[in-house]
Amino acid sequence: MMTAESPKDPPASKLAVTLSPRAVEMAKARLQKRGTPDAALRLGVKGGGCSGFGYVVEFSDDPPRERDRVFDFDGVRVYVDKKSLVYLAGTTLDWEQTLMKSGFKFLNPQEAASCGCGHSFTVK
Amino acid sequence: MTLGLTPTYGLDLSALDARYHELSKVVHPDRQAGRSPAERRRALSLAVDVNAAYRALRDPVRRAEAMLARGGRASDRAAPSPAFLMDVMELREGLAAARAASDLGRVRGMADEVRARRDRVIAGLAAAFGAGRDDDAVPLVAELRYLARFLDEVRAIEEEADA
Amino acid sequence: MSVLFDIFDPKAAPRPIGIDLGTTNSLVACVRDGRPECLRDCDGVALVPSVVSYGARGHVVVGAEAARLQSAHPEDTVASVKRFMGRGADDPETRRLSSLRFEPPTSEADSRVVRFRVADRVVSPVEVSAEILRVLAARAREELNGVGGVVITVPAYFDDAQRQATKDAAKLAGLEVLRLLNEPTAAALAYGLEKKQNGTFAVYDLGGGTFDVTILRLDDGVFHVRATGGDSALGGDDFDRAIAESRVLPALGVTAPGPDVRRLALDLARRAKHALTEHAEVELSLPREGSAPLVLTRAELDGILRPIVERTGVACRRALRDAELSPTELTGVILVGGSTRSPTVRAYVRELFGVEPLCELDPDEVVALGAAAQAELLAGEGGVDDVLLLDVLPLSLGIETMGGVVDKILPRNTTIPAEARSTFTTYADRQTGFELHVVQGERELAADCRSLARFTLRGIPPMPAGMARLEVTFSVDADGLLHVSAREVTTGIEQRVEVKPTYGLDDDAIEQMLLSALDHGEDDLAARRLAEARIESEQVLTVTRQALATDAALLEPGERDQIEAAMAALVAALDCANASLIHLANEDLERATHAFAGRRMDAAIARAIGGKQLGEVERSVEGAKGIEAHLAAERS
Numbered sequence: 020m021m022t023a024e025s026p027k028d029p030p031a032s033k034l035a036v037t038l039s040p041r042a043v044e045m046a047k048a049r050l051q052k053r054g055t056p057d058a059a060l061r062l063g064v065k066g067g068g069c070s071g072f073g074y075v076v077e078f079s080d081d082p083p084r085e086r087d088r089v090f091d092f093d094g095v096r097v098y099v100d101k102k103s104l105v106y107l108a109g110t111t112l113d114w115e116q117t118l119m120k121s122g123f124k125f126l127n128p129q130e131a132a133s134c135g136c137g138h139s140f141t142v143k
Numbered sequence: 144m145t146l147g148l149t150p151t152y153g154l155d156l157s158a159l160d161a162r163y164h165e166l167s168k169v170v171h172p173d174r175q176a177g178r179s180p181a182e183r184r185r186a187l188s189l190a191v192d193v194n195a196a197y198r199a200l201r202d203p204v205r206r207a208e209a210m211l212a213r214g215g216r217a218s219d220r221a222a223p224s225p226a227f228l229m230d231v232m233e234l235r236e237g238l239a240a241a242r243a244a245s246d247l248g249r250v251r252g253m254a255d256e257v258r259a260r261r262d263r264v265i266a267g268l269a270a271a272f273g274a275g276r277d278d279d280a281v282p283l284v285a286e287l288r289y290l291a292r293f294l295d296e297v298r299a300i301e302e303e304a305d306a
Numbered sequence: 307m308s309v310l311f312d313i314f315d316p317k318a319a320p321r322p323i324g325i326d327l328g329t330t331n332s333l334v335a336c337v338r339d340g341r342p343e344c345l346r347d348c349d350g351v352a353l354v355p356s357v358v359s360y361g362a363r364g365h366v367v368v369g370a371e372a373a374r375l376q377s378a379h380p381e382d383t384v385a386s387v388k389r390f391m392g393r394g395a396d397d398p399e400t401r402r403l404s405s406l407r408f409e410p411p412t413s414e415a416d417s418r419v420v421r422f423r424v425a426d427r428v429v430s431p432v433e434v435s436a437e438i439l440r441v442l443a444a445r446a447r448e449e450l451n452g453v454g455g456v457v458i459t460v461p462a463y464f465d466d467a468q469r470q471a472t473k474d475a476a477k478l479a480g481l482e483v484l485r486l487l488n489e490p491t492a493a494a495l496a497y498g499l500e501k502k503q504n505g506t507f508a509v510y511d512l513g514g515g516t517f518d519v520t521i522l523r524l525d526d527g528v529f530h531v532r533a534t535g536g537d538s539a540l541g542g543d544d545f546d547r548a549i550a551e552s553r554v555l556p557a558l559g560v561t562a563p564g565p566d567v568r569r570l571a572l573d574l575a576r577r578a579k580h581a582l583t584e585h586a587e588v589e590l591s592l593p594r595e596g597s598a599p600l601v602l603t604r605a606e607l608d609g610i611l612r613p614i615v616e617r618t619g620v621a622c623r624r625a626l627r628d629a630e631l632s633p634t635e636l637t638g639v640i641l642v643g644g645s646t647r648s649p650t651v652r653a654y655v656r657e658l659f660g661v662e663p664l665c666e667l668d669p670d671e672v673v674a675l676g677a678a679a680q681a682e683l684l685a686g687e688g689g690v691d692d693v694l695l696l697d698v699l700p701l702s703l704g705i706e707t708m709g710g711v712v713d714k715i716l717p718r719n720t721t722i723p724a725e726a727r728s729t730f731t732t733y734a735d736r737q738t739g740f741e742l743h744v745v746q747g748e749r750e751l752a753a754d755c756r757s758l759a760r761f762t763l764r765g766i767p768p769m770p771a772g773m774a775r776l777e778v779t780f781s782v783d784a785d786g787l788l789h790v791s792a793r794e795v796t797t798g799i800e801q802r803v804e805v806k807p808t809y810g811l812d813d814d815a816i817e818q819m820l821l822s823a824l825d826h827g828e829d830d831l832a833a834r835r836l837a838e839a840r841i842e843s844e845q846v847l848t849v850t851r852q853a854l855a856t857d858a859a860l861l862e863p864g865e866r867d868q869i870e871a872a873m874a875a876l877v878a879a880l881d882c883a884n885a886s887l888i889h890l891a892n893e894d895l896e897r898a899t900h901a902f903a904g905r906r907m908d909a910a911i912a913r914a915i916g917g918k919q920l921g922e923v924e925r926s927v928e929g930a931k932g933i934e935a936h937l938a939a940e941r942s
Contacts, residue, residue: 117310122311124310160530164525167694169911171784173680180846181896189907195725305620305624306620
């Protein structure tokens with residue numbers, strides 16, 4: 020897996036997120052279906068939810084912002100703003116299919132507790 | 144309007160339903176997404192007409208009246224035979240008595256009898272219109288009206304008893 | 307446990323949603339990946355208790371948290387507000403067992419609406435319902451990028467005033483109502499889409515506060531309602547009341563309970579009812595020193611509930627008669643509403659219809675799922691082209707005539723949209739005004755029916771009695787809402803009346819609430835109007851452009867120029883920040899496209915009836931009595 024982070028920022032290399040191969044495949048499919056194969060994904064953390072923080076995964080049609088880190092997984096570009104990266108460091112975005120539902124899943128080693136459904140979480 | 148069906152008294156009710164559904168899929172207000180307000184308004188007035196026509200066509204009395212009107216005959220002046228009127232008067236007296244005695248079983252029995260009779264009149268009308276004998280249909284339409292009114296009364300009694 | 311996320315699209319178009327605004331619980335649903343699903347909270351719970359709790363200093367809490375506040379603040383917490391929708395202050399409903407404080411009306415106009423005194427203010431049922439709708443819309447907004455139009459379900463047996471109140475609540479919550487949909491029809495839609503089985507079905511819908519029965523035929527995607535009936539004040543709440551009154555209050559030894567004791571008794575009753583759904587016996591410990599626990603068996607519960615449940619039979623039998631069906635002709639009976647979980651209810655339904663009822667879909671969720679499916683259809687999305695709901699008017703509409711007798715103008719179970727006319731005359735010489743009293747219901751006398759509106763047709767030229775001809779037209783739209791217009795035929799004096807129910811809030815009151823709900827009052831309202839006018843205009847321009855492109859062949863010479871000029875005027879109006887100017891330009895465009903729209907509709911109909919020329923078909927038929935042959939007239 021390749022990352023497009025800048026080499027002159029060494030501590031940042033520890034602050035990284037990854038996408039599982041299945042997540043890469045599904046992200047590509049979703050971008051394709053949306054008609055914007057070249058758009059990026061934005062991962063992040065926002066305040067709110069019942070356990071403190073909530074995860075964000077959304078499409079982004081714009082170029083990265085100044086405070087964003089950009090990753091590239093087999094052509095799927097992923098933006099994470101630096102603030103969110105603090106909470107997301109080490110996270111793998113996976114894709115899962117259950118009997119009822121399918122979707123992306125945040126595997127975050129820093130997550131201390133999540134509310135019943137995982138929409139929000141607290142950090143260790 | 145007959146919703147584009149061939150005007151015939153012995154109307155196939157399932158064909159009527161099918162046609163009504165086809166037309167509703169075009170004109171019903173729910174099906175106007177992506178149309179302009181002018182088209183929506185026009186569709187609404189058509190939907191109202193289609194609903195009214197469907198209701199009229201399903202009603203054997205109104206269907207018969209419309210068939211007579213097509214042939215240029217008025218249906219409202221027709222009188223049933225005196226024998227029929229005597230029959231109906233007796234039936235009504237019987238119904239009033241059953242109602243007074245709260246004899247719902249008797250009311251239902253009479254209703255079944257009248258329903259069978261109504262179905263025979265409807266068959267007679269279909270035969271008359273089918274053979275182009277519109278004149279023969281005139282007294283039958285009047286009979287049908289009396290029988291329909293009798294059944295309405297039965298409904299009212301049943302409802303009263305139920306409440 | 308961890309949630310599965312979909313990628314959120316900040317540029318996605320707003321999505322249509324369906325809302326089941328229930329007596330006890332409310333839900334919101336949306337179609338995703340072609341299937342309707344309920345939107346859930348953090349804990350996976352779809353139900354939002356329809357409870358609103360008002361705190362001092364304007365603090366409002368809705369849902370589960372409000373339900374928790376109920377025992378501590380029974381008077382400031384409104385539950386089952388749906389029972390009061392569209393009802394007047396003198397309605398019997400307001401005198402039943404309740405922990406609420408009813409605000410006595412100060413004027414006659416005031417008495418048209420029930421009002422509750424809660425914490426620091428006085429609120430109407432419309433405002434309370436709007437709070438619930440806001441919370442549901444917020445949940446949808448959180449999950450979807452934006453909320454487009456909304457389909458809100460109402461009991462099929464809701465009258466005009468209750469429907470209007472529901473629509474007003476949505477307006478107050480800032481929602482665009484695509485359609486009010488009858489609850490049983492929504493449930494049938496969810497079932498029908500799931501099972502795709504043709505046949506005649508009864509939908510037995512017993513909720514927290516309302517009972518509906520609907521008989522409908524499902525034919526290849528067309529849901530054709532044949533008859534509907536019910537009781538808009540009968541439901542699971544009545545079970546709780548009956549248990550509380552017959553068992554809990556006596557056990558507590560209370561004869562004149564205050565609000566908190568009543569609340570407690572109802573709570574205990576509800577708990578007993580739920581426990582007895584699965585168990586044969588329940589033991590309730592009473593919060594009273596030294597009192598033995600109250601033991602209740604399922605057989606005892608049956609005895610208490612049975613008379614209430616049997617009241618549903620009247621409406622069921624009547625609906626079957628209206629549909630001209632016997633129970634044996636039914637393909638199946640669909641159970642809807644939380645109260646159909648009760649074994650007493652299930653046993654009764656089995657007895658009544660002679661079939662094992664269907665309950666595969668969650669009876670709490672099925673209505674919201676159907677509403678979401680209908681919202682999707684109305685928004686023109688989803689491509690489910692063959693689905694159509696043909697619904698009916700639940701209660702007859704009429705006019706009071708001489709002697710207080712009702713002249714029924716539109717009978718119950720008429721398929722909507724529908725229109726009917728009736729002609730009246732003056733009864734005094736030189737009479738210049740004519741009072742019309744619009745009522746809804748099945749009874750012979752106007753006094754026994756629901757009064758919807760009273761208005762006076764004025765300016766009739768003085769004529770001898772019986773000379774004037776007053777033609778009254780009733781139109782019922784697809785939401786089941788009535789519009790009335792009246793016309794004096796000999797002189798052509800026309801008066802169009804929006805029937806705002808006699809019992810209900812008038813437009814000014816709604817406007818006032820809307821203003822006070824917005825932070826900056828009038829500015830916000832003006833801005834919202836402008837935004838709405840702009841969005842509407844953009845849509846009109848888009849569809850007109852499409853119509854011009856696809857049906858250019860239907861244009862008459864010179865017509866395209868006229869339409870394009872009107873379009874250009876509308877585009878220009880959009881640049882000015884003036885809502886009324888935009889509205890005017892919109893109306894001009896509508897006039898310019900009127901004839902073209904008619905031809906396009908006719909062409910669509912001609913395609914539907916098998917490619918025949920409409921004129922040809924029409925020439926071969928005569929108008930049935932009383933029906934204008936509109937099609938033929940427009941065609942020539």
